[in-house]
Amino acid sequence: MITRMSHVSIYVLNQDSAFDFYVNKLGFKVHTDAAMGEGMRWLTVTPPEQPELEITLMSITEGMMFTKESAATMKELVKKGTFGFGVFECKDIFATYEELKAKGIEFTKEPKKEFYGVEALFKDDSGNWFSLGQKQ
Amino acid sequence: MYILSTANYPKVNLYRRIVKAKLFIDNNYSKNIDLDNIADEASFSKFHFIRQFKKIYEKTPHKYLTVVRIEKAMQLLRTNIPVSEVCYEVGFESLGSFSGLFKRITGFAPSAYLLRQQHIKAQILKTPLNFIPGCFAEKKRLEEKKQY
Numbered sequence: 371m372i373t374r375m376s377h378v379s380i381y382v383l384n385q386d387s388a389f390d391f392y393v394n395k396l397g398f399k400v401h402t403d404a405a406m407g408e409g410m411r412w413l414t415v416t417p418p419e420q421p422e423l424e425i426t427l428m429s430i431t432e433g434m435m436f437t438k439e440s441a442a443t444m445k446e447l448v449k450k451g452t453f454g455f456g457v458f459e460c461k462d463i464f465a466t467y468e469e470l471k472a473k474g475i476e477f478t479k480e481p482k483k484e485f486y487g488v489e490a491l492f493k494d495d496s497g498n499w500f501s502l503g504q505k506q
Numbered sequence: 507m508y509i510l511s512t513a514n515y516p517k518v519n520l521y522r523r524i525v526k527a528k529l530f531i532d533n534n535y536s537k538n539i540d541l542d543n544i545a546d547e548a549s550f551s552k553f554h555f556i557r558q559f560k561k562i563y564e565k566t567p568h569k570y571l572t573v574v575r576i577e578k579a580m581q582l583l584r585t586n587i588p589v590s591e592v593c594y595e596v597g598f599e600s601l602g603s604f605s606g607l608f609k610r611i612t613g614f615a616p617s618a619y620l621l622r623q624q625h626i627k628a629q630i631l632k633t634p635l636n637f638i639p640g641c642f643a644e645k646k647r648l649e650e651k652k653q654y
Contacts, residue, residue, distance in 0.1 A: 376639070377639055400584075402630075402637050402638075404630040404634050404637050404638075405634070406634050406635070406638070406646060407634070410646070412634070412637065412638045412642075434642070434645050434646060461564070462562050464515055464517075464518075464521045465521055465524065465525055465528075465562045465563075467513065468521050468522055468525040469525045469528065469529065471513075472525065472526075472529060480513040481513065481515060
C-alpha cells in the first residue's frame, strides 16, 4: 500500500537561478544541496510548512535522464511554458500575490474568485507554471 | 526595485501596506529595527498595524522578525560561519539572547546546530549517493560504471 509521496521533480533550465527563485523568492527551504560529481547537483527544496515533501529541482542535461536530443526538446518545451507542475496553497492569496509580484514574479492570472476558491497562476524562472490557491 | 501589482480586489491598499512592512522586515532584519520603524513603513498606528499584520501572517511583527532572524542564522550556520559572527550578522546584540532564542525555536544550541550541519556536509561528500533516492542512485552508479 502506498502511504505517501516523498519526492516530486520539477525540470528547470538552470539550478542556480532555480535556487534563487524557489528559496529567495518563494521562501522554500533547502532540504539537500549535494554535488554528485560530473556536474550533477542534487538539489531539493520543501514548501515552508511541508518539510516531508522534497521537490527536486532537476536540471535538464544529457546523461542519466535524457539523451542529447531529448534534453534539447525538453528545454524548449519548458521554456515555452508547456508544463504546469502543481498547485501551491497559501493562507492569504492576496498577501501572497502582492509579495510575489513585488519580488518580480510573473503572474499569468491575477487572484480571481472561482467556484472552487480563489486562484492565481504564476511562472517560475524556467517557464513552468503553477496554480496558487487559497481554500475557501 | 519592487513592482506593484495592478490587481484590484477588496482592501488592496491595506494588503499592499502590510506586505510592504513584511518585506521591510525581510530586507532589514540585520539592522536595529523596532516596531515603530516597521509601523512607520506601513503608515499605520502601532496598535492597528500589529492587529492587521497578525491577521495576515498569524504572528505579531515582533515574533515574525525573530523567526526571520533565526531562520537566517540557520542558513548562515549551514555555511560554516562561526556562531558569534552569525549572532551579530542577523541583528542580535547579545550572544546570550541569540543562543536562548535559537534553542527555543530550533531545539538546538547554535554551536550544536553548526556541528550537526558540518557532520551532514561531511557525510554528503563521503557518500553522496546515500542522500538521493534509491532509483536515482542506482542509475547514477550504472552511468559511472559505463565510463570504465
